[in-house]
Amino acid sequence: MALPKRIIKETERLLAEPVPGISAVPHEDNLRYFDVEIHGPSQSPYEGEVHFAVRYRWRGIFKLELFLPDDYPMTPPKIRFLTKIFHPNVDKLGRICLDVLKNNWSPALQIRTILLSIQALLGAPNPDDPLAPDVAKSWKENEQAAIATAREWTQKHAVPN
Amino acid sequence: MDSDDDFMSAVSSEDDILPDDSDNDDLSGAEDFDFDDEPDPDLGMSKDIGRKRVAYDISFKVYQPADIQKQQDDLINEVNMILDISKEEAAILLRHFRWNKERLIEDYMDAPPQVLEAAGLAQEPTSLPRLEVKPGFVCDICCEEGPGLASFAIKCGHRYCVDCYRHYLSQKIKEEGEAARIQCPSDGCDLIVDARSLDLLVNPELKERYHELLNRTYVEDKDTLKWCPAPDCQNAIECGVKKKDLDKVVPTVSCLCAHRFCFGCILSDHQPAPCELVKKWLKKCADDSETANWISANTKECPKCNSTIEKNGGCNHMTCRKCKHEFCWMCMGLWSEHGTSWYSCNRFEEKSGTEARDAQAKSRVSLERYLHYYNRYANHEQSARLDKDIYTKTEKKMVQLQKESGMSWIEVQYLNSASQALQTCRQTLMWTYAFAFYLARNNLTEIFEDNQKDLEMAVEGLSEMFEKPVTELADPKLKVEIMDKTSYCNKRRIILLDDTAQNLADGRWTFNVELTGSAPTSGGPSNRR
Ligand SMILES: [Zn+2]
Ligand SMILES: [Zn+2]
Ligand SMILES: [Zn+2]
Ligand SMILES: [Zn+2]
Ligand SMILES: [Zn+2]
Ligand SMILES: [Zn+2]
Numbered sequence: 001m002a003l004p005k006r007i008i009k010e011t012e013r014l015l016a017e018p019v020p021g022i023s024a025v026p027h028e029d030n031l032r033y034f035d036v037e038i039h040g041p042s043q044s045p046y047e048g049e050v051h052f053a054v055r056y057r058w059r060g061i062f063k064l065e066l067f068l069p070d071d072y073p074m075t076p077p078k079i080r081f082l083t084k085i086f087h088p089n090v091d092k093l094g095r096i097c098l099d100v101l102k103n104n105w106s107p108a109l110q111i112r113t114i115l116l117s118i119q120a121l122l123g124a125p126n127p128d129d130p131l132a133p134d135v136a137k138s139w140k141e142n143e144q145a146a147i148a149t150a151r152e153w154t155q156k157h158a159v160p161n
Numbered sequence: 162m163d164s165d166d167d168f169m170s171a172v173s174s175e176d177d178i179l180p181d182d183s184d185n186d187d188l189s190g191a192e193d194f195d196f197d198d199e200p201d202p203d204l205g206m207s208k209d210i211g212r213k214r215v216a217y218d219i220s221f222k223v224y225q226p227a228d229i230q231k232q233q234d235d236l237i238n239e240v241n242m243i244l245d246i247s248k249e250e251a252a253i254l255l256r257h258f259r260w261n262k263e264r265l266i267e268d269y270m271d272a273p274p275q276v277l278e279a280a281g282l283a284q285e286p287t288s289l290p291r292l293e294v295k296p297g298f299v300c301d302i303c304c305e306e307g308p309g310l311a312s313f314a315i316k317c318g319h320r321y322c323v324d325c326y327r328h329y330l331s332q333k334i335k336e337e338g339e340a341a342r343i344q345c346p347s348d349g350c351d352l353i354v355d356a357r358s359l360d361l362l363v364n365p366e367l368k369e370r371y372h373e374l375l376n377r378t379y380v381e382d383k384d385t386l387k388w389c390p391a392p393d394c395q396n397a398i399e400c401g402v403k404k405k406d407l408d409k410v411v412p413t414v415s416c417l418c419a420h421r422f423c424f425g426c427i428l429s430d431h432q433p434a435p436c437e438l439v440k441k442w443l444k445k446c447a448d449d450s451e452t453a454n455w456i457s458a459n460t461k462e463c464p465k466c467n468s469t470i471e472k473n474g475g476c477n478h479m480t481c482r483k484c485k486h487e488f489c490w491m492c493m494g495l496w497s498e499h500g501t502s503w504y505s506c507n508r509f510e511e512k513s514g515t516e517a518r519d520a521q522a523k524s525r526v527s528l529e530r531y532l533h534y535y536n537r538y539a540n541h542e543q544s545a546r547l548d549k550d551i552y553t554k555t556e557k558k559m560v561q562l563q564k565e566s567g568m569s570w571i572e573v574q575y576l577n578s579a580s581q582a583l584q585t586c587r588q589t590l591m592w593t594y595a596f597a598f599y600l601a602r603n604n605l606t607e608i609f610e611d612n613q614k615d616l617e618m619a620v621e622g623l624s625e626m627f628e629k630p631v632t633e634l635a636d637p638k639l640k641v642e643i644m645d646k647t648s649y650c651n652k653r654r655i656i657l658l659d660d661t662a663q664n665l666a667d668g669r670w671t672f673n674v675e676l677t678g679s680a681p682t683s684g685g686p687s688n689r690r
Binding site: 100 | 301302303304305319321325328329332336346347348
């Protein structure tokens, strides 16, 4: 099946005008399958490490896979975290609880807007609408400790290579 | 509990054979029945001498698809005239107000623009929806452009090509089961696609599904309406019983398709137990299923000679093939004792306090108590299924017998009625045990258990007759006996239900659990989308 014009246009734009802190690159052999990287937003536990003294700094980089199903854009893209992450709205398998990926999907939304929403979700976890109940619980009971864990996981798993 | 579902469906399909009017017909006899009397086989034969309303009777109405459509049309027409807006808009507004016409009219009179906006209707007067070809148009969904590309937009002006719009609507209707609240495809625009726009865009098949779904929202939006949960049934039932009444009444309704279910929780008929107890009981059974499962196994050992005995009919009167020992399948006690008035197979004898002093003994007693009730509950459930199997077999033989003995189809229907009564009574008996499990011990409970025992004995008697070989079933004497026993069973059931329902309505039962008064409904309408 030929690639729909919509997907071609979106891909072209993603490559030509990338969103800061986000990259999405299609596989050569399957143009519906994207390797995605999202930088943890600053001021969030997914930000990574900043060492002012040695002027060394790295960002948490989270890898995701994105797949455009046959009926895209009528149905939302399928997205999953590949990097382990401690977040109330992401489960063990990396699946994401995000309204625009479900009920609030609109065919007028794009890969770009969805990835931005995910980045925003990293900056603003929502433990009241959890996908990982245990994470959400610890988030609600002791936010400081949960944030520390999220930071720890970021250092362990979201390190750039 | 898996077996539960099996049972429910078994009953509903059995119900198809004969609408369950039988118990109402027999009501007359209930009035002059004396509890202390020995069963009087003639009771069943006295027919309809004026109907008496029983406590568990609730009023309800069954609506077929055309009725449901008409109700909606009437409301839409009314609002269309009163508010002077188009029918499409009236429909959207009514759905937005969950079909509360009075509130809609009131709010609209107050502030039309706000109401229209909240319902996703823009304010300009309606112009007929149409497809347009706009120069320079590029579709944001498929990125197609070019001369002659037909496009469509609802009042918000978010324009997409016809193909995308169609595709979008079909996705919403077919895959997501949406109808009343399909919004404009644009992200964040909550304007609703009205029925007329939809009719313009989609094919007849999709249109039909759309209107079907719209009908569904009408029923689902109204608290007094519920879909009949029987598979493939399109009817809805109207009943005024509210959620808060569910600790006072068990609102059993029966659809034109013959399925009988509880309007409160849409489970199959669970009289006499109120919804909340049913929910508690089912949860308990599910939680304790492993402990309890062995109980409902199909094989047991003869209490005398220990040879394995398989239960293959609904009757609990077991006779060991090897040693001819007669015993009760439920309590394993002597069958000969079951006919006497002092024997109580149905009652759990509470152990004295001294026996249950330490915690371990207490928990054992509480498990024993639960198993006592569960055993009987599960047994009636299983027996109802076995009774049905027997009937299916008997039915075939009756066809044969019709040919051989010259009996007419009408003349063999008494077996149908008997089977029907067995099913219905066993379903009631089953729930009497769940009910009794939650009853505190007092006089009322003892009367209940007496009624339960009477019904149970009657049912076992009928069940036993029913198991006779086909050649004997054709005997006119047995036929009369079966007919008498059938109406006697139905009568005992009515007495038990009437009594229980009356006490429930009067708040006279004492339960050993806390009842909140409003049992949460178990998913019904929502999962029918
Ligand atoms: Zn298009
Ligand atoms: Zn719009
Ligand atoms: Zn029905
Ligand atoms: Zn109920
Ligand atoms: Zn034996
Ligand atoms: Zn017994």
